[in-house]
Amino acid sequence: MKILKNIFFLAIASTLIFSQCKEPASLNALVVTDQSSESGNDIKAILENTGLFDTEIENGASPDFAGYDVVVLNIEKGSWDDDTKEAFSSYVKNGGGVVVLSNTGEAFSGWADYQKIVGLTSDNTTGKSKEAYTYKVANVNTSHPITKGLNTSWLHNDDYMLYSAGSTTGDVEVLSTAVADSIQGGNGKSLPVLFTVKFGEGRVFHSTLGNNSSNSMKCVGFITTLQRGAEWAATGVVSQEVPLDFPTFVSTHTWPDFKPLTLDEIFKKASTYEIGKSRKYLADISERIRNSDGKPDTYAMYESKILEFLHSEATVDSKKYLCKELSWIGSDASVNALSKLVNDKDLSEAASYALQRLRL
Amino acid sequence: MNDNRRKFIKKAVGSALGVIAAPYIIPGSALGKNGAIAPSNRIVMGGIGLGGMGSGNTRNFLEKKEVQYVAICDVDRTHRSKASSMVNGRYKNNDCRTYDDYREFLEKEKLDAVTIALPDHWHAIISVAAANKGLDIYGEKPLARSIMEARAMVNAVEKNKVIWQTGSWQRSRPNFHRGAELAINGRIGKISHVDVGLPNGNAPIGTPPIMKVPDGVDWDMWLGPSPTVPYRGVLHFHWRWMLDYSGGQLTDWAGHHIDIAHWGLGYDRTGPVSVEGKGVYPREGIYDVPVEYDFTCTYKSGVTLRVANSSKQKRGMGTVWHGDKGWIYVSRGETLEASDPKILEEKIGEEETHLYKSDDHWQNFLDCVKTRKETITPAETALRSISVALIGEIAMLTGKKLDWDPEKERFTNNDYANRLLRKPYKAPWKLDLNA
Numbered sequence: 109m110k111i112l113k114n115i116f117f118l119a120i121a122s123t124l125i126f127s128q129c130k131e132p133a134s135l136n137a138l139v140v141t142d143q144s145s146e147s148g149n150d151i152k153a154i155l156e157n158t159g160l161f162d163t164e165i166e167n168g169a170s171p172d173f174a175g176y177d178v179v180v181l182n183i184e185k186g187s188w189d190d191d192t193k194e195a196f197s198s199y200v201k202n203g204g205g206v207v208v209l210s211n212t213g214e215a216f217s218g219w220a221d222y223q224k225i226v227g228l229t230s231d232n233t234t235g236k237s238k239e240a241y242t243y244k245v246a247n248v249n250t251s252h253p254i255t256k257g258l259n260t261s262w263l264h265n266d267d268y269m270l271y272s273a274g275s276t277t278g279d280v281e282v283l284s285t286a287v288a289d290s291i292q293g294g295n296g297k298s299l300p301v302l303f304t305v306k307f308g309e310g311r312v313f314h315s316t317l318g319n320n321s322s323n324s325m326k327c328v329g330f331i332t333t334l335q336r337g338a339e340w341a342a343t344g345v346v347s348q349e350v351p352l353d354f355p356t357f358v359s360t361h362t363w364p365d366f367k368p369l370t371l372d373e374i375f376k377k378a379s380t381y382e383i384g385k386s387r388k389y390l391a392d393i394s395e396r397i398r399n400s401d402g403k404p405d406t407y408a409m410y411e412s413k414i415l416e417f418l419h420s421e422a423t424v425d426s427k428k429y430l431c432k433e434l435s436w437i438g439s440d441a442s443v444n445a446l447s448k449l450v451n452d453k454d455l456s457e458a459a460s461y462a463l464q465r466l467r468l
Numbered sequence: 469m470n471d472n473r474r475k476f477i478k479k480a481v482g483s484a485l486g487v488i489a490a491p492y493i494i495p496g497s498a499l500g501k502n503g504a505i506a507p508s509n510r511i512v513m514g515g516i517g518l519g520g521m522g523s524g525n526t527r528n529f530l531e532k533k534e535v536q537y538v539a540i541c542d543v544d545r546t547h548r549s550k551a552s553s554m555v556n557g558r559y560k561n562n563d564c565r566t567y568d569d570y571r572e573f574l575e576k577e578k579l580d581a582v583t584i585a586l587p588d589h590w591h592a593i594i595s596v597a598a599a600n601k602g603l604d605i606y607g608e609k610p611l612a613r614s615i616m617e618a619r620a621m622v623n624a625v626e627k628n629k630v631i632w633q634t635g636s637w638q639r640s641r642p643n644f645h646r647g648a649e650l651a652i653n654g655r656i657g658k659i660s661h662v663d664v665g666l667p668n669g670n671a672p673i674g675t676p677p678i679m680k681v682p683d684g685v686d687w688d689m690w691l692g693p694s695p696t697v698p699y700r701g702v703l704h705f706h707w708r709w710m711l712d713y714s715g716g717q718l719t720d721w722a723g724h725h726i727d728i729a730h731w732g733l734g735y736d737r738t739g740p741v742s743v744e745g746k747g748v749y750p751r752e753g754i755y756d757v758p759v760e761y762d763f764t765c766t767y768k769s770g771v772t773l774r775v776a777n778s779s780k781q782k783r784g785m786g787t788v789w790h791g792d793k794g795w796i797y798v799s800r801g802e803t804l805e806a807s808d809p810k811i812l813e814e815k816i817g818e819e820e821t822h823l824y825k826s827d828d829h830w831q832n833f834l835d836c837v838k839t840r841k842e843t844i845t846p847a848e849t850a851l852r853s854i855s856v857a858l859i860g861e862i863a864m865l866t867g868k869k870l871d872w873d874p875e876k877e878r879f880t881n882n883d884y885a886n887r888l889l890r891k892p893y894k895a896p897w898k899l900d901l902n903a
Contacts, residue, residue, distance in 0.1 A: 259748060259760070260760075260779075353751075356748050356749075356750065356751070356759060356760075357759065358669075358671075358672040358750045358751075358752060358753070358759055359672075359750055359751035359752045361751070383675060383754075384675040384677075386751070386752055387751060387752065388751035388752065391749065391750075391751040392751075394749070395749075397867075398865065398866060398867035399867050400867075402867070402868050402882075402884075407884065428695075435887065435892070436866070436884050436885070436887045437884060457695060457696060458695070460892070460894075460895070461695070461892035462892070464890065464892035464893070465887040465888070465890055465892055466887065468886070468887055468889075468890055
């Protein structure tokens with residue numbers, strides 16, 4: 109088989125094996141929160157999983173902003189003294205990066221600079237949807253570094269939608285909107301949910317997402333935009349790649365540990381698939397194969413995992429699905445394995461389909 | 469096979485009214501008056517697949533006085549009864565014969581021509597069978613679900629010397645004809661790029677429960693060569709959101725706006741040399757065709773063709789040719805626009821390229837059945853139109869930039885991708901690839 113020969117040839121010839129080499133973290137981030145320690149830790153985990161940030165958490169009333177590249181605010185009710193407020197204004201004015209999360213935009217009242225920094229007018233309408241629900245976010249600005257390359261429309265997982273961003277100040281640049289559904293008490297209009305603000309030399313990224321503790325914060329859309337927004341606020345550019353499983357307009361995606369699952373974790377989750385249940389983990393496998401470097405040894409690695417899967421206790425439906433991937437990435441090993449399955453009561457049809465392509 | 473009739477039709481070419489004397493017996497009511505054509509002198513037609521497109525095509529052919537519709541075939545009894553009522557209503561009799569199995573239909577009926585309008589996964593097997601019976605075919609786009617099927621169909625049509633018309637009816641509309649003719653004659657200068665916008669994806673429906681197959685539907689036959697699955701309420705029309713039966717809006721519409729793009733480029737007999745792009749595939753539910761798609765083909769000439777769902781294209785649905793002296797845009801709703809309105813006033817000189825002219829896509833087929841000339845959208849043209857979508861689909865599924873040889877119809881830089889040129893079949897269904 110020509111492809112099999114290629115596998116050996118390329119395995120020898122290729123000296124570079126793909127690995128995720130990360131630069132040591134070089135940006136300093138401060139998370140200021142008055143929420144549970146859990147949510148502060150979650151934000152820290154999200155930032156540090158990029159490999160870009162060293163992160164500290166501050167719960168006190170007078171945080172010190174000096175020396176940080178980005179300050180992430182997650183505050184429900186602000187209680188800073190005047191000196192802290194003054195220090196924060198000058199931090200931003202002098203080029204400090206800020207991320208404003210969830211309902212932090214409403215945390216202080218009667219503080220003019222704060223309104224400008226978070227990009228909301230002082231007469232902002234407050235309130236949120238009646239329930240947490242999954243809603244569609246539309247990236248109306250696709251050329252900004254934060255949203256560039258993301259699916260233009262995606263489902264945000266199980267969150268309250270905030271209506272406060274209905275009255276932004278003039279200088280915000282809106283990145284993404286969502287419709288304030290009237291069934292949920294909204295006004296039926298598209299409101300900003302992600303936007304940026306310029307204050308002095310400082311860059312501010314404002315995300316009104318993440319109001320339903322872990323459910324909404326595990327959304328890959330929330331995580332990705334927070335990670336990209338924090339890097340942009342700190343540096344003005346975004347170096348992170350778009351994750352393969354960024355949500356689409358028909359499907360949500362969550363990362364239970366705020367980071368992409370390992371391949372073995374994905375195969376494990378995929379192994380319980382039955383038609384009617386979520387097939388997103390199988391789709392993830394397809395997506396990873398599709399986005400791989402396409403080298404024979406890479407396909408051979410996926411092939412061996414799938415062949416192992418076919419002989420595991422995984423469900424028939426999940427095995428059938430993965431036979432389709434074997435039908436184009438497989439080698440002689442797949443031909444041998446599938447030939448033994450053509451009389452299998454569950455997999456004969458799927459095996460025969462795959463063999464028709466492999467024996468082409 | 470009705471060889472006598474076929475020979476007769478071929479001979480009768482050009483006779484003004486087609487009215488003849490012996491040996492045919494001509495019913496008085498059908499004689500010459502009002503330009504009527506005797507039943508014995510009509511093109512005897514039948515239809516396989518009488519859903520939305522099939523019944524529309526049948527309706528169009530029933531209006532033609534030179535056609536005699538005699539039989540229909542569908543795996544759904546409801547379709548059979550609606551279609552046969554329509555045919556019988558037209559002829560005011562009860563003569564239309566009905567079949568649920570195309571094999572019996574092709575075996576028993578003595579036809580000149582057939583309309584085929586089926587889910588894409590059935591196109592190749594049935595079209596090749598009909599061509600091998602010597603029938604002229606009006607077949608719905610897209611030509612086939614895979615490149616190898618498409619080639620087998622063209623081979624069968626050419627080997628049997630049957631007439632093929634594809635349901636790419638936009639070619640028979642004046643705005644598309646005029647736009648393509650201006651483009652091919654250089655009225656916007658040298659063309660460097662074409663944008664094609666096709667519809668956005670369909671809303672997902674999750675996974676409906678397993679349901680009882682409706683009375684009168686042969687579900688196993690409907691599935692045919694595709695995987696055995698239980699019935700979940702998706703039968704007519706909505707099959708096009710599942711990869712086992714269709715490539716979604718992309719392949720569904722390739723036979724329209726990509727077809728028109730090729731026409732204006734003069735690329736009806738060739739294809740791209742490379743393709744690269746990205747699709748977004750749903751992760752939930754039974755619908756699995758791409759909900760977003762965006763790929764670009766490059767031709768040997770250097771011309772690029774971008775195909776994307778309409779919300780990604782500046783002008784949305786339709787075809788835009790971009791040349792060094794301007795652009796021309798065509799779309800449904802008689803849309804014909806240009807960078808400079810004067811372009812649209814341009815005359816095409818006698819010595820210039822005149823594209824095939826038809827103002828009635830169904831009549832064009834019948835005319836060609838009589839004259840044995842090529843239709844406005846022959847099988848090879850349809851193959852070239854759907855090939856763009858099919859190799860685009862493979863580029864998106866593999867996530868790779870692929871080099872394509874439009875002569876050999878193989879990828880030259882990726883043998884993995886070549887495997888996807890084939891749609892596997894469930895036994896006992898087979899397609900003779902060298903038909």
